[in-house]
Amino acid sequence: MASKLQTPLTVAAYKSDVHNDWCPGCGDFGILQAIQQSFAELALPPWESMVFAGIGCSGKVFNYMASHGVHTLHGRVLPFAVGAKLANPNLEVIAVGGDGDGYGIGAGHFVHAGRRNVDMAYIVMTNEVYGLTKGQASPTLGRGQQTKSLPLPNTNDAIQPLALALSAGYTWIGRSYAFDGKHLKEMIKKAIQHKGMALLDVLQPCPTFNDLHTTEWFNKKVKGEGENVMVPRIFNVNDQGYDGAVKDPTNADEVNEKKSKAFEMANYVGERNPVGVFYEINLPTYVERMQAQVPMLKQYAPALMPYQDASHLPTTDLSKVYDEYLF
Amino acid sequence: MKVVNNFSWMIGGPQGTGIESSANLFAQACASAGLWVFGKREYHSNIKGKHSYFQVRVFDKPINSHVDDVHLLATFEDSTARLHAHEVVKGGALIYDPTKIMLDDLNLKSGVITLPIDFNTVLRHVAEVTGEDYGKLAIMKNVIAVAASMALLRMDISEMEETLNRLFTGKKARLIPTNMAAVKKAYEAVEALPQEIHNQFLYHLTPNKKMAKRLLINGASATAMGKLKAGCRYQTYYPISPATDESNFLESHPESGIAVVQCEDEIAAIDMALGAATTGVRASTATSGPGFALMQEGMGWGGMNEVPIVVFNYQRGGPSTGLPTRHEQGDLMFSAFGGHGEYPKLVMAPADIDDHFHVAFESFNYADKFQTPVMILNDKLLTHSLQTIPPFQESGLVIDRGRLATPEELEAAITEGKGFPRFRPDAKTVMSPRPYPGQEGSPYWMTGDEHDDYGHITENPEIRIKMHEKRLSKYKLMLEQIPQDKQFTLKGEKDADVTLVCWGSTSGLLLDAVEPLKEKGIKVNILNYRLLHPLPIATEKILKSAKKLILVESNWGTQLGHLIRMTTGVFIPNQVVKYTGRPMSLNEIVDAVEKLMKKEVKPEVDPLTGMTIEKVVLTYGL
Numbered sequence: 001m002a003s004k005l006q007t008p009l010t011v012a013a014y015k016s017d018v019h020n021d022w023c024p025g026c027g028d029f030g031i032l033q034a035i036q037q038s039f040a041e042l043a044l045p046p047w048e049s050m051v052f053a054g055i056g057c058s059g060k061v062f063n064y065m066a067s068h069g070v071h072t073l074h075g076r077v078l079p080f081a082v083g084a085k086l087a088n089p090n091l092e093v094i095a096v097g098g099d100g101d102g103y104g105i106g107a108g109h110f111v112h113a114g115r116r117n118v119d120m121a122y123i124v125m126t127n128e129v130y131g132l133t134k135g136q137a138s139p140t141l142g143r144g145q146q147t148k149s150l151p152l153p154n155t156n157d158a159i160q161p162l163a164l165a166l167s168a169g170y171t172w173i174g175r176s177y178a179f180d181g182k183h184l185k186e187m188i189k190k191a192i193q194h195k196g197m198a199l200l201d202v203l204q205p206c207p208t209f210n211d212l213h214t215t216e217w218f219n220k221k222v223k224g225e226g227e228n229v230m231v232p233r234i235f236n237v238n239d240q241g242y243d244g245a246v247k248d249p250t251n252a253d254e255v256n257e258k259k260s261k262a263f264e265m266a267n268y269v270g271e272r273n274p275v276g277v278f279y280e281i282n283l284p285t286y287v288e289r290m291q292a293q294v295p296m297l298k299q300y301a302p303a304l305m306p307y308q309d310a311s312h313l314p315t316t317d318l319s320k321v322y323d324e325y326l327f
Numbered sequence: 328m329k330v331v332n333n334f335s336w337m338i339g340g341p342q343g344t345g346i347e348s349s350a351n352l353f354a355q356a357c358a359s360a361g362l363w364v365f366g367k368r369e370y371h372s373n374i375k376g377k378h379s380y381f382q383v384r385v386f387d388k389p390i391n392s393h394v395d396d397v398h399l400l401a402t403f404e405d406s407t408a409r410l411h412a413h414e415v416v417k418g419g420a421l422i423y424d425p426t427k428i429m430l431d432d433l434n435l436k437s438g439v440i441t442l443p444i445d446f447n448t449v450l451r452h453v454a455e456v457t458g459e460d461y462g463k464l465a466i467m468k469n470v471i472a473v474a475a476s477m478a479l480l481r482m483d484i485s486e487m488e489e490t491l492n493r494l495f496t497g498k499k500a501r502l503i504p505t506n507m508a509a510v511k512k513a514y515e516a517v518e519a520l521p522q523e524i525h526n527q528f529l530y531h532l533t534p535n536k537k538m539a540k541r542l543l544i545n546g547a548s549a550t551a552m553g554k555l556k557a558g559c560r561y562q563t564y565y566p567i568s569p570a571t572d573e574s575n576f577l578e579s580h581p582e583s584g585i586a587v588v589q590c591e592d593e594i595a596a597i598d599m600a601l602g603a604a605t606t607g608v609r610a611s612t613a614t615s616g617p618g619f620a621l622m623q624e625g626m627g628w629g630g631m632n633e634v635p636i637v638v639f640n641y642q643r644g645g646p647s648t649g650l651p652t653r654h655e656q657g658d659l660m661f662s663a664f665g666g667h668g669e670y671p672k673l674v675m676a677p678a679d680i681d682d683h684f685h686v687a688f689e690s691f692n693y694a695d696k697f698q699t700p701v702m703i704l705n706d707k708l709l710t711h712s713l714q715t716i717p718p719f720q721e722s723g724l725v726i727d728r729g730r731l732a733t734p735e736e737l738e739a740a741i742t743e744g745k746g747f748p749r750f751r752p753d754a755k756t757v758m759s760p761r762p763y764p765g766q767e768g769s770p771y772w773m774t775g776d777e778h779d780d781y782g783h784i785t786e787n788p789e790i791r792i793k794m795h796e797k798r799l800s801k802y803k804l805m806l807e808q809i810p811q812d813k814q815f816t817l818k819g820e821k822d823a824d825v826t827l828v829c830w831g832s833t834s835g836l837l838l839d840a841v842e843p844l845k846e847k848g849i850k851v852n853i854l855n856y857r858l859l860h861p862l863p864i865a866t867e868k869i870l871k872s873a874k875k876l877i878l879v880e881s882n883w884g885t886q887l888g889h890l891i892r893m894t895t896g897v898f899i900p901n902q903v904v905k906y907t908g909r910p911m912s913l914n915e916i917v918d919a920v921e922k923l924m925k926k927e928v929k930p931e932v933d934p935l936t937g938m939t940i941e942k943v944v945l946t947y948g949l
């Protein structure tokens with residue numbers, strides 16, 4: 001975790017002066033703004049913060065932040081970000097990327113990041129398309145659906161990223177919506193503050209290529225329970241009494257119960273879109289696990305470990321190691 | 328006539344029956360007796376059952392190679408005897424189990440001494456005197472084979488005891504009495520042989536107790552030590568032969584503080600190491616061909632973002648899964664030209680096991696100095712070969728982190744408020760200042776897209792030219808700034824009749840060949856390329872003034888030859904290659920050079936160049 005600024009900076013201090021070239025009306029604007037607000041409210045020093053991004057329209061977030069911004073490779077945002085966080089846990093590291101980036105080409109890394117429980121937030125912009133390559137189906141688009149650029153309806157089934165995250169071992173799993181700024185910002189803050197690997201999946205309209213699930217579509221009320229009852233399509237499960245947080249991680253029954261509920265919620269099918277915190281548990285992070293095995297890591301992050309003296313002579317003493325091999 | 332301390336021993340057996348540990352035992356006993364050893368390990372990509380063998384050559388001077396002759400073959404089952412008996416020279420000996428094999432079935436040369444040992448009877452005896460369960464003692468057959476060998480070589484039993492005491496410590500110490508019981512029984516059995524047999528066997532090992540201590544080590548461990556010394560504290564890997572041993576070594580030394588992360592694949596391995604490197608830690612990864620192929624996109628990113636990173640590629644037989652546990656030098660071209668687009672990469676190969684340590688140490692300095700990926704080409708031969716070498720020379724090792732951001736530059740970035748100009752070329756050094764995240768004023772951007780001074784994406788042609796040229800100008804700097812003796816070496820005879828040109832593990836072999844070739848009236852020197860890409864142009868003079876050149880490589884295509892021709896215009900038509908997955912032996916190379924010198928090789932046309940070549944293709948070895 002980065003240190004906290006004594007005097008918090010304004011949101012503007014987290015904005016770079018790079019021209020933003022997303023299409024007008026793109027949900028990514030909402031997500032970027034919420035990230036910048038969260039950083040400001042958490043008083044993160046920009047120089048101790050690293051935003052790692054995938055490749056896609058979403059990936060450009062890296063360049064619009066005035067922290068360290070790292071545009072990685074398509075699908076590889078998690079290994080890059082994990083590498084940095086493990087090398088220097090004092091930094092605030094977050095990963096962001098598209099749904100194609102994270103759940104498609106990067107699906108292997110997505111799963112294994114869950115197993116490690118590195119203390120960082122991963123924000124995925126789910127727009128059901130590959131925006132930057134002009135609108136092909138992404139892994140979250142349902143079978144039979146045909147967005148604007150598809151010559152034929154989609155032949156693959158959609159994955160359920162939150163259910164996948166649950167199986168993979170993510171210790172904080174939530175969803176939000178790009179244009180619900182308030183909720184989104186709070187969710188980003190929670191994901192960052194959670195000690196462990198957090199997945200925040202953000203529903204993101206792509207007005208250019210996703211003509212099925214547009215901002216208007218998200219805003220539309222749908223039929224609720226009872227006659228003539230209309231309810232907002234997006235509903236916050238935490239407002240309805242759902243609590244996915246495990247209170248006692250050592251209680252297997254509680255863990256199982258919360259996981260099953262979260263799994264059910266993650267697989268929700270229907271007219272509405274649930275958002276909120278689906279699951280949360282406090283488990284040892286990867287750094288803590290490494291520290292248990294490599295005690296020196298408690299004292300120093302790998303990036304800060306001493307290995308040379310003032311005249312640049314190496315200080316690592318290998319004499320004990322050599323002894324094993326000396327005859 | 329007695330032959331003292333010039334000896335080649337082989338032990339073999341199905342994988343999983345302790346062949347490697349028995350070879351270690353033998354090599355350690357020889358090493359602690361003050362002798363010089365080179366041990367070569369051959370095994371299948373299989374866990375249990377397939378044939379494996381280990382050859383240990385012992386000499387009274389430092390050696391870097393094996394010979395095909397076997398002076399003593401130690402076997403305890405039938406397959407090794409069947410496969411290798413013909414390699415035992417006249418005057419040499421075979422240890423075998425008469426209950427397992429009939430001598431008539433073996434293709435033995437005449438004059439080979441045969442020593443029958445009924446291994447099960449020895450084991451039964453061990454069970455009796457120690458009270459151990461006979462059924463669990465089968466694994467000790469190889470210790471018996473080692474002990475019988477030592478007895479025949481007239482090494483005192485105390486050498487064995489000393490080595491076992493050292494080998495089995497802690498919890499394993501309880502294994503010593505059983506092992507010693509087996510050793511004693513084996514010594515008794517050999518000593519009981521008719522004196523005539525002892526007289527016939529000419530090979531003796533005589534300890535040299537005055538010898539200063541030396542390391543008995545393989546290339547994987549030497550590399551790992553060099554990394555630790557250099558301050559590498561972040562290592563990623565995905566399991567693959569023969570690279571895994573290095574990561575395993577590092578993970579076995581948690582006291583060093585190194586974080587070793589086993590990744591989900593090699594893509595993650597390179598990208599995690601890159602992510603780590605952006606924070607300032609010296610980071611690295613180790614892999615072999617298939618994994619190296621997966622890492623190409625990441626390495627290009629490192630080149631584009633000027634990230635210091637070192638990738639160790641432990642070459643094995645390719646292409647594809649190829650020969651997973653066998654030797655080859657097949658990845659040179661791939662390393663030099665891999666990846667899409669153009670970025671500067673530095674490719675080096677260690678010349679011998681000692682050099683594994685030094686190349687590993689230096690590689691981090693070069694990665695930092697030139698802010699670009701460095702690739703180290705190790706190969707299976709030295710990765711797994713055990714060799715006695717003098718302790719590493721640590722004096723003179725200096726850490727160089729290259730061009731880092733100064734406090735003034737960080738201050739200026741804060742004042743300017745535009746981010747840190749991480750990619751702005753420094754007028755003097757070309758290299759741009761590198762800040763570490765966490766330093767106030769440090770924020771900058773990194774992207775695989777073309778970018779400006781701050782790391783903002785741009786497609787502006789002028790900036791593209793500036794940045795592309797800046798990055799690629801590092802090639803020139805590498806050749807200018809890496810000391811010439813670190814780029815290549817010329818060793819061997821003065822006024823040589825022929826210059827042998829090589830890289831990597833073949834270098835040590837060729838050094839060993841200088842004397843035997845001299846005895847045949849051929850004076851040779853050896854030009855070894857340590858820096859392979861960019862190839863040292865300065866070698867042009869040596870190549871052009873040599874009386875004759877012979878290229879020696881463990882691949883089909885003479886990959887170094889092509890790089891030399893590309894760089895210097897010199898084409899080397901005389902070639903010795905081997906691509907069976909087995910390394911060249913000393914006698915093979917001596918014969919090949921002699922043949923080429925005597926013009927006994929039929930010229931042919933090289934399909935890749937259309938040039939007439941004289942090429943010796945070596946094939947020996949199982």
Ligand SMILES: Cc1ncc(C[n+]2csc(CCOP(=O)(O)OP(=O)(O)O)c2C)c(N)n1
Pocket residue numbers: 054055056057058059074097098099100101102125127129130131132133138
């Ligand atoms: C290895 C590789 N394959 C393909 C591409 C081309 N590519 C760039 S972005 C992209 C898809 C982006 O989709 P998504 O991750 O959903 O992000 P979005 O643009 O929708 O935000 C693809 C396929 C690439 N850059 N790298």
Ligand code: SF4
Pocket residue numbers: 021022023025026027028057058127131132205206207208209
């Ligand atoms: S294509 Fe879609 S996702 Fe990409 S910038 Fe335009 S609206 Fe946004």
Ligand SMILES: [Mg+2]
Pocket residue numbers: 056098099100125126127128129130131138
């Ligand atoms: Mg997308």
